[in-house]
Amino acid sequence: MATFSTNGVAFYKPPTNTDEYNVFSDGPTTVDDNSHRSTHLASTFDVAIVGYGPVGGFFANLLALQGHSVVLVEQSPHIYDKPRAIVLDHEALRVLQMIGLGKEIAGMISNHAGTTFIGLDGEPIKHFDPLPPPYPLAWFPTVMFIQPEMEQFLRDRGTSRFLRTTPDRDPSHGVVEVLLEHRVVGLDEDAGGVTVHVKDITGEAKFDKNMLDVVSATSLKRPAGAGETSAGDALSSGKSEPPTGAKHEEKQPFSIRAKFVIGADGGSGNSFVRKSLRIPYDSLDFDEWWIVIDTWLQRPAQPPLPPKSRQYCWPHRPGTFIIGPRNLRRWEIKLLPGEDPAIYSDPVKGLDRIKNLLGVYVEDVDAVDVWRAAVYRFHALVARKWTSERGRVFLAGDAGLCAGIRDSVNLSWKLSHMLRHPEIEPSSTPLLGTYQRERAPHVTTIVGHGKSFGLIIGELDLEKAKARDAEMRRLMAEGKVSSYRQAFIPDLDGGCVAEGDSAGGKLFPQPLVSTATGEKVKMDDALLHPRTMSWLIVAKDIEALDWLSSSSNSFMRSLGAQRIVVHPVGTNRSVESGSDTVVVEELEGVLAAWFEKYNARVAVVRPDRCYAYGAAQDEAGLNGLIEGIRKWLTN
Ligand SMILES: Cc1cc2nc3c(=O)[nH]c(=O)nc-3n(C[C@H](O)[C@H](O)[C@H](O)COP(=O)(O)OP(=O)(O)OC[C@H]3O[C@@H](n4cnc5c(N)ncnc54)[C@H](O)[C@@H]3O)c2cc1C
Structure with a gap:
């Protein structure tokens, strides 16, 4: 539909009109849902x-x-x-x-294995990997x-x-x-x-x-x-x-x-x-046809399939190999100009044609069983x-x-x-x-990245592909390109965030913490009400919570805000939780690094928990943040 992913390089697109039809399907997933009514x-x-x-x-x-x-x-x-x-x-x-x-x-x-972009000579022109630990949200990224x-x-x-x-x-x-x-x-x-x-x-x-x-x-x-x-x-x-x-x-x-x-x-x-x-x-000026083929690996292929996902930046047949969960292996393959998608749904020859396509990338095609396939037209459209x-x-x-x-x-x-x-x-x-x-610029930025990756992968002109490979190898050698996927996901650049606050709209970490009972959990699970979408006040030390004026305090209570103190690693301070404040200790330093980056002792986090509203290093700063929130929520 609106998005396709190539080798895990997700091509996120704004609300899109994608026409698709089934080519082939014969798989184990049971999806009948008539009881759910x-x-x-x-x-x-x-x-x-x-x-x-x-x-x-x-x-x-x-x-x-x-x-x-x-x-x-x-x-x-x-x-x-x-x-x-x-x-x-x-x-x-x-x-x-x-x-x-x-x-x-x-x-x-399963964890994403990372992606290698492969040039004309079969060698890497770019690496693209998930962030290394410690993980900012306590999940594999x-x-x-x-x-x-x-x-x-x-x-x-x-x-x-x-x-x-x-x-x-x-x-x-x-x-x-x-x-x-x-x-x-x-x-x-x-x-x-x-x-x-x-x-x-x-x-x-x-x-x-x-x-x-x-x-x-x-x-x-x-x-x-x-x-x-x-x-x-x-x-x-x-x-x-x-x-x-x-x-x-x-x-x-x-x-x-x-x-x-x-x-x-x-x-x-x-x-x-x-x-x-x-x-x-x-x-958004993006309109392409791709066939997506899901297979199950039946036995180790000879020679083995690549250990990481791949982008085959090959003008004769741009394609993607993705290592899915369990033994799912996916190929997403660009249809060439003039190629009729109907040939892959032919009841007699369709499956052989799909296997021939796989043969462009895999020697031992019989090591996989084709589960399902579909041709998609990716046409990026964004609602105004x-x-x-x-x-x-x-x-x-x-x-x-x-x-x-x-x-x-x-x-x-x-x-x-x-x-x-x-x-x-x-x-x-x-x-x-x-x-x-908040959402429209975020989506548009990611689409922009998706399109630029699409241009790298989908180049059909041989001479341009040679020049691309040379340029990308140069950038790779000079270390000038980010090889981390998360570097391409933007923060909020406005909206319901504290104006002029460098922490406002930034991804808010979820550290791994140790609780009063010695349990090691993700921070959100330590909250008194982990399933409630409430504002969070997250402090480095309990004293910072005392900065809240009585007016700020009662306003945040009226919103059902939750309070948590996350002591930095190894501070050995008491982690006794009170009736309305949870106290925990961080295990890896992810949140401490965030506080240091924004020179803050306390943060106010939006109910989506993903983004900070703002952060403060003193009493006036914290109460100023609460005043700002009051304006957003009472008008
Ligand atoms: C090949 C491919 C690969 C992708 N890879 C990724 C990826 O790796 N990562 C990622 O994040 N995204 C990916 N996507 C995108 C992702 O699959 C879609 O964005 C997602 O499924 C959209 O979900 P949705 O609920 O918005 O829409 P849909 O899943 O399309 O659901 C909309 C529902 O609305 C129903 N409906 C429509 N009109 C009416 C009506 N009038 N009344 C009642 N019901 C109605 C429809 O029947 C449908 O069930 C990929 C997409 C494709 C095609």
């Missing part, structure tokens, strides 16, 4: 989410944990089972940790996973906790209703909320498990020069037809009310929510606005899964604040405006 539907909700892809799922979990009621409306009966995201970063893992799934996800991921498996896990272990039908549901959590095979067909926004028109399409549309996005499929376009009879046409025809012989009564749409609506309904090119808000999009005029409808997701997860954590705490303060007017509060202000 709520009954006894209420008619009013705090938040309605259009689309139960992974991003919709993250929103639902985050909001329900804060006590808000949510309805998820999803047109498909199934989780999309084609090869998509394979790389997650440590921010996404911290969010999974916040929603209580951190420990379990650990069994489903880049990990591999399988998207449909993770989506199923998010539903089974995450959302299922909040369904009305769940017997031991925690009453402090919001209820989540799930409407599968329901399509949102209309939105009417007014000053008090949004009326969402929903149609039950159970059995009405013929949903191919292999291609759920009917709209994308019908708008499939061929790469320049491809033959007239494309598989796109073949596959798109009849997608919305009822199953043969079945007759279905036309069901009338019904309506539900929500205070806020999130459009997590896939690529902005096709997003119903974007269209209904009449928000135009801009093309992410919010409706009245401030009650938002666009999110489909700009890369990591970006979508950042959207969810960024917007959820702001919506949660609005839901607790209905007196604040959504159309005029500066807080909601910070969603687009």
